[in-house]
Amino acid sequence: MREQKDARLRSDAQRNRERILEVALAELTRSADAPLSAIAKKAGVGQGTFYRNFPNREALVLEVYRYEVQQVCDTACQLLDTRAPDEALREWMDRLAQYAMAKAGLADAMRKATLEKGTLIGMSKGSLSSAVEALLRANEEAGTIRPGVTPDDFMLAIAGLWQIDPHGDWQLRAGRLLDLVMDGLRAGAPGR
Numbered sequence: 001m002r003e004q005k006d007a008r009l010r011s012d013a014q015r016n017r018e019r020i021l022e023v024a025l026a027e028l029t030r031s032a033d034a035p036l037s038a039i040a041k042k043a044g045v046g047q048g049t050f051y052r053n054f055p056n057r058e059a060l061v062l063e064v065y066r067y068e069v070q071q072v073c074d075t076a077c078q079l080l081d082t083r084a085p086d087e088a089l090r091e092w093m094d095r096l097a098q099y100a101m102a103k104a105g106l107a108d109a110m111r112k113a114t115l116e117k118g119t120l121i122g123m124s125k126g127s128l129s130s131a132v133e134a135l136l137r138a139n140e141e142a143g144t145i146r147p148g149v150t151p152d153d154f155m156l157a158i159a160g161l162w163q164i165d166p167h168g169d170w171q172l173r174a175g176r177l178l179d180l181v182m183d184g185l186r187a188g189a190p191g192r
Helices: 002-030 036-043 047-053 057-082 085-102 104-112 119-142 151-157 159-163 170-186
Strands: none
Touching: 002 036, 002 047, 002 057, 036 047, 036 057, 057 085, 057 119, 085 119, 085 159, 085 170, 119 151, 151 159, 151 170, 159 170
16 A cells, blocks of 8 residues: 555656646746746645755756757657658758747746856757767668768757747748758768
């Protein structure tokens, strides 16, 4: 009987944590200064539960960021399972652009959190590099992109995404930029 109660508490704790993250994402995207007490209240948890999961604003912002980046990264494998490699790569690039533009408010929260220089890059580099590596490798094996492109090369090529104003006509600008990147990756591909 005790094992069932402990398991239930653990699943309840996990649901509380997920609710906090969902609410925090929405609230921090709207306002970088969203009060933590308001996030806890909207998530339906007490202050103790909130602070047990996230002892400060920085811990909350970092976890929201990590979770969102992981969602984008997981999309790479899903797309490779259902699309041709070059279609998967281009669609994933669109997904990355949507994430970058939709989370502009979250970027303000990340800037306002007291983060050490490089913390965010370090957190996302491994998972993003793995996703990009899988997409590039599948395309190189299929002969749809030039050989030898590294994840670092790719990230430098798409870095312009983070210069696009998310409040303007970002879809058109991002689409044009990503089409140019894709054309550059295809130049010199052995399968062309």
